[in-house]
Structure formats: structure tokens, C-alpha cells
Amino acid sequence: xxxxxxxxxxxxxxxxxxxxxxxxxxxxxxxxxxxxxxxxxxxxxxxxxxxxxxxxxxxxxxxxxxxxxxxxxxxxxxxxxxxxxxxxxxxxxxxxxxxxxxxxxxxxxxxxxxxxxxxxxxxxxxxxxxxxxxxxxxxxxxxxxxxxxxxxxxxxxxxxxxxxxxxxxxxxxxxxxxxxxxxxxxxxxxxxxxxxxxxxxxxxxxxxxxxxxxxxxxxxxxxxxxxxxxxxxxxxxxxxxxxxxxxxxxxxxxxxxxxxxxxxxxxxx
Ligand code: ZN
Numbered sequence: 439x440x441x442x443x444x445x446x447x448x449x450x451x452x453x454x455x456x457x458x459x460x461x462x463x464x465x466x467x468x469x470x471x472x473x474x475x476x477x478x479x480x481x482x483x484x485x486x487x488x489x490x491x492x493x494x495x496x497x498x499x500x501x502x503x504x505x506x507x508x509x510x511x512x513x514x515x516x517x518x519x520x521x522x523x524x525x526x527x528x529x530x531x532x533x534x535x536x537x538x539x540x541x542x543x544x545x546x547x548x549x550x551x552x553x554x555x556x557x558x559x560x561x562x563x564x565x566x567x568x569x570x571x572x573x574x575x576x577x578x579x580x581x582x583x584x585x586x587x588x589x590x591x592x593x594x595x596x597x598x599x600x601x602x603x604x605x606x607x608x609x610x611x612x613x614x615x616x617x618x619x620x621x622x623x624x625x626x627x628x629x630x631x632x633x634x635x636x637x638x639x640x641x642x643x644x645x646x647x648x649x650x651x652x653x654x655x656x657x658x659x660x661x662x663x664x665x666x667x668x669x670x671x672x673x674x675x676x677x678x679x680x681x682x683x684x685x686x687x688x689x690x691x692x693x694x695x696x697x698x699x700x701x702x703x704x705x706x707x
Pocket of ligand 1: 573609614615616668669670
């Protein structure tokens with residue numbers, strides 16, 4: 439009898455031992471691992487074998503695996519400079535920042551973003567470089583016309599790769615700015631911006647002022663837009679520096695690592 443009980447205890451201990459790698463992974467190796475998402479992690483990893491598992495965890499935490507415009511959530515802190523707005527996270531329909539200021543012509547940004555942009559442009563000028571603003575804040579209504587016009591011209595599939603649907607545009611946050619190197623703007627000039635010294639400077643330095651390249655070339659399957667070298671998003675120097683130092687290319691990854699786990703704390707084992 440005693441022998442039998444001992445055997446049972448050993449078995450229990452072995453089973454606990456088998457279960458421990460997951461618990462260990464959740465708590466130590468992947469601090470952003472959320473038990474509730476474990477099945478989604480596996481599924482997204484299978485569909486994206488090129489991604490490292492810690493990146494998979496982050497993207498799933500940010501609902502990237504849901505698919506574009508599926509399971510849409512409305513952001514709760516639209517005024518937060520780090521706010522994630524994309525095809526899965528929408529701004530409240532009537533959201534309009536209350537601290538917009540003019541940055542160039544009739545283009546406006548929120549005060550903090552405008553100040554940092556001014557500082558950045560001034561440092562660029564000192565380095566013999568110039569950029570011009572070609573778009574900044576847009577209302578829900580102006581984004582709506584832009585998108586609907588795109589659908590009429592190119593069809594919905596193509597329009598969705600070029601324009602965010604209303605409520606899903608970073609331009610409505612007052613934190614996104616489109617910049618180019620010349621004043622005579624054409625789509626050609628826009629696309630060629632990536633070959634300029636200005637763009638190279640931004641890639642190296644924009645994070646110090648709190649700006650990130652929001653739609654990089656290598657991540658079109660994650661953000662769902664065409665590559666946009668002209669679209670820069672203000673997130674604040676703290677987040678931008680963390681992203682730079684840790685090699686985090688997408689705001690979705692940052693959100694999945696540092697914001698989502700705070701919103702849904704890891705369940706106690
Ligand atoms: Zn833009």
C-alpha cells in the first residue's frame with residue numbers, strides 16, 4: 439500500500455515536471471506570455487514560421503492574428519501619444535484632439551508632436567537637409583472621403599492597402615505626419631523619398647524626437663498597407679527609444695509586449 443502511494447506521488451511529480459516548461463516560459467522567458475492566448479500563439483506561429491516565438495506572442499497580444507478589420511476594438515485612451523490605431527483598433531468616431539496647432543500651411547498636429555517635429559526639422563536644416571509636410575491631422579470625415587474616393591478609383595481591395603478606413607487612420611490622432619523632401623509632390627516623389635539623404639537621416643535619428651517609421655517595407659503583411667516611407671508617427675521619445683534599442687519595428691509588437699500584458703495580467707498559476 440505504501441509502495442503504491444509512493445508510485446502515485448512520483449507520477450504526480452513527473453506530470454508536474456512535464457507541465458513546468460510552459461509555466462516557466464510564461465513567467466520567465468516570455469514575460470508578455472498570456473495563458474489565455476496560448477492556442478492563438480500556436481496557430482499564428484504555424485502560419486508565420488519566419489517569426490520568432492516572442493514576436494508571435496506580441497503580435498497575437500495585439501490581435502494581429504484576427505485579420506484586418508475583424509474583431510475591431512475601440513481604443514480607450516485616444517489622447518495617449520502611444521495609442522495603437524490600426525485595422526483592428528479604432529478611434530472613437532467623434533474623436534478630435536483638443537490641442538492641435540499649425541505646423542505648416544493648414545496642416546495641424548497635436549502640440550507635443552508639433553514641437554518635436556519643429557525641433558527635428560531644425561536639426562535637419564543644420565545638417566543641410568530639408569523636409570516638407572504634405573499631410574498631418576485629418577478628421578474622421580476627411581478620412582472617410584479619402585477612403586471612399588480610393589474605393590471608387592481603385593476598388594476596395596486596392597484602396598484598403600493605400601488608405602485606412604475612417605476611424606482607423608493614425609492621421610485622426612493628430613500624431614501622424616506625412617513628409618517628403620520636395621514641395622512639388624507627386625506619388626513618384628513620395629515613393630522615392632526612401633532614396634533620399636533625408637530619409638536615411640530620419641531612419642537613424644527620428645526616434646530621438648519620438649517619431650517612428652510606421653509602415654516599413656518588410657512588414658506589409660502585419661500593417662496591411664503599402665510601404666510608406668513618408669508616413670511618420672509620433673509616439674514620444676520614450677517608446678521610440680525602447681523600440682529602437684530593442685529592435686522593435688512595429689508599434690503592434692511594442693503594444694503586445696508592454697501594453698497588452700498590463701491590461702490583461704498573467705493569470706496566477
Ligand atoms: Zn500618412
